Amino acid sequence: MSKQLLQKISNTNQKGVSVIQNQSHYSALNPAGATGLQQVPPLVPASPGGGGKATPPNKMKKTGMEKDSDEYRQRRERNNLAVKKSRMRSKQKAQDTQQRVNELKEENERLEAKIKLLSKELSVLKDLFLEHAHNLADNVQPPASGGGPGDLCHNNNSGSNGSSQ
């Protein structure tokens, strides 16, 4: 709502000379001379009438480049098609990329969850090891007395894994 004032006023002239140059030929409205200040020669003058006003830069590659030309129309149509196709592709690509992001994010979460799980398992096992080590160090080796912490062989690990997914 209020931040478009400083962009490219460069081409937005405001000196009073609105050089709005329509490169069309029709211009009964704006016959040459009105603006007087007219540069930027249209590469495609396409000036048909050629009456009095000389459109000097008649630099068309081919004679007969007029808009009514079959050649022209055909080319335009082809190009329009190509443009459409290209844009469609572009859009699709962007979409695919976005989807890729989603997939990757998902997988990322999965992987992190797995890491968490593995870390936990590892932690448990290590604790068990430490405990065992302590028992050994304390020289406490009761064959199978009370249900103390000496019962190391029971691995209460859940299904453990080994297979991913």
Added chain:
Amino acid sequence: MSKQLLQKISNTNQKGVSVIQNQSHYSALNPAGATGLQQVPPLVPASPGGGGKATPPNKMKKTGMEKDSDEYRQRRERNNLAVKKSRMRSKQKAQDTQQRVNELKEENERLEAKIKLLSKELSVLKDLFLEHAHNLADNVQPPASGGGPGDLCHNNNSGSNGSSQ
């Protein structure tokens, strides 16, 4: 990469004078047949697509909506600006998304590597456990004999995890 630049340049320089160059091709003179490719007939039967707006004999809702109107010109200019801005953003967004994909891919690789590592660690520890259990089951419980596989207390685990990122 350099295409845009060149384009811009071609449009602006060469004269040093920034002219608006309002390319309203097609227009009054443009006959109807130009492009029959119009799926959605606009409320205002303008000429084909793009900048086509003319069909001179037209009932615009607003008197003074003609091209020479100040109002019109102003609106157009504003819209052009908005369009440009929007497109810029769109492009930027696409770019960001692409970058995001790359980042995510990288992180995924990292995570997978970590998983691999953790899995390996876990595997080793489990093997140790099994071995120990075996020894117990075989009733082989040498207190601390030679450096056989019974040396369970050595945890060659490096710092490994604990910290993320």
Added chain:
DNA sequence: GGAAATTGCGCAATGA
């Protein structure tokens, strides 16, 4: 050199 593909840009309809 030529055809298809990109790209920047403007217009108009439409959405918010």
Added chain:
DNA sequence: ATCATTGCGCAATTTC
């Protein structure tokens, strides 16, 4: 009513 989005066509340029 204003700005933002989007589809479309044109033309210049690039790519093949």
